[in-house]
Amino acid sequence: MDNQQVLSILAVVVTAYPTVELTDEMATLWEQMLSDVTFESAQRSLKQHIKTSKWPPTIADIRANTSTANDILRIETQQCFALIDSWERGVVPLLKDGETND
Incomplete structure (x- = not known):
């Protein structure tokens, strides 16, 4: 997100939580820490957070x-499920009722 998007997110935070005081330092930190998050994702996340x-x-x-x-x-x-599947294919046929499952 860019600076304007972060400020938009923080404006919603301040509106929803009136005890929050927005500072320049807070805006700078949020911008740095959320630079790799899309604005749309942050909006969805904030909306869910406010609800809960x-x-x-x-x-x-x-x-x-x-x-x-x-x-x-x-x-x-x-990836974990694919690994489990590969293990299952590589094991010796399991016994069912004392007989091999061929």
Whole structure:
């Protein structure tokens, strides 16, 4: 996200959580830490956070629900399932009722 997008996200945070005080340092840090997150992903994540939490979000809260994080987990899960499938194909035929399954 660029500076204007981060400021837009932070404006929503301040509106939803009136106790949050926006500072230049906060905006700079959020921009640095969310530079690889798309604006759309951050918006979705913030919307979900506002619906489910009475506390203001942290940078980690916004990152945790982004599609980037979810995509990484999805890919890692698919790789694990592929590995399990390859193990299953490589094992000796299992016994069923004392006989081999050929």
